[in-house]
Amino acid sequence: MEQTFYKYQGTGNDFVMIDNRQQTFDKNDTKRVAFLCDRRFGIGADGLILLENHPDLDFRMVYYNADGNESTMCGNGGRCLVAFAKDLGVIKEHAVFEAIDGLHHAEINNGIVKLQMLDVDSVQEFENHVFLNTGSPHHVQFEEKIEDFDIKTKGAQIRYGAPYNQEGTNVNFVSKVNDDTFRVRTYERGVEDETLSCGTGVTAVAIAMNRLKETDKTLINLNVEGGKLQVSFDIDNGVYKNVWLIGPATYVFKGTI
Numbered sequence: 001m002e003q004t005f006y007k008y009q010g011t012g013n014d015f016v017m018i019d020n021r022q023q024t025f026d027k028n029d030t031k032r033v034a035f036l037c038d039r040r041f042g043i044g045a046d047g048l049i050l051l052e053n054h055p056d057l058d059f060r061m062v063y064y065n066a067d068g069n070e071s072t073m074c075g076n077g078g079r080c081l082v083a084f085a086k087d088l089g090v091i092k093e094h095a096v097f098e099a100i101d102g103l104h105h106a107e108i109n110n111g112i113v114k115l116q117m118l119d120v121d122s123v124q125e126f127e128n129h130v131f132l133n134t135g136s137p138h139h140v141q142f143e144e145k146i147e148d149f150d151i152k153t154k155g156a157q158i159r160y161g162a163p164y165n166q167e168g169t170n171v172n173f174v175s176k177v178n179d180d181t182f183r184v185r186t187y188e189r190g191v192e193d194e195t196l197s198c199g200t201g202v203t204a205v206a207i208a209m210n211r212l213k214e215t216d217k218t219l220i221n222l223n224v225e226g227g228k229l230q231v232s233f234d235i236d237n238g239v240y241k242n243v244w245l246i247g248p249a250t251y252v253f254k255g256t257i
């Protein structure tokens with residue numbers, strides 16, 4: 001059967017979007033999802049997202065990585081899905097939707113999407129890295145020479161190594177630009193390569209940098225390979241609350257396959 005799809009990107013993290021409000025998409029067909037995301041044989045994307053009806057909220061988000069497997073929360077994907085929902089006429093400027101990690105509030109204005117992320121109450125500090133979950137698992141570590149760093153090789157070593165092993169983690173390499181700005185490059189689990197941006201990743205970096213006292217700001221700029229994002233939060237007794245991921249989300253093209 002012919003499938004209509006839409007392509008969106010958020011700071012270069014790109015997604016195939018499918019309107020599944022009529023439940024026509026076979027959600028167990030991992031090979032089909034991987035094919036649609038394949039950059040040579042299919043449409044090409046870091047992930048695929050289904051927009052579905054929800055009985056009480058604006059919509060439901062179902063997220064798959066490029067490898068075809070359903071995965072944990074995707075921050076940039078969530079922002080792109082809000083733009084898609086607006087383009088479909090499902091929402092206006094505000095949205096409340098359900099994703100795998102729970103409920104998300106969002107706002108869209110002039111192509112900029114603000115997405116509320118999970119509260120974070122656990123930030124694990126180790127000798128050379130920090131680990132936290134912002135809807136997806138993230139390893140965060142400093143890398144001075146970030147521009148020349150082999151993200152794919154080093155990221156894969158960490159992602160598949162102990163203690164993460166098969167379940168894995170996303171891996172973020174960070175360098176400090178100034179007191180409120182950090183440069184981030186991310187190796188993404190399920191894409192198994194560097195992506196141009198990772199929303200839950202920059203959220204993890206912003207929180208980790210605050211926890212490590214690299215910044216005392218609560219609105220932090222993150223420069224990624226595909227553009228610029230911001231993360232803001234409040235801190236209440238060591239818990240990061242009211243966490244927002246902010247940045248552009250853009251329609252690219254539409255087609256059938």
Ligand SMILES: N[C@@H](CCC[C@H](N)C(=O)O)C(=O)O
Nearest residue numbers: 071074075076136198199200
């Ligand atoms: N690109 C995403 C993260 C997607 C999930 C990740 N690959 C995983 O499986 O953990 C983002 O923008 O957050």
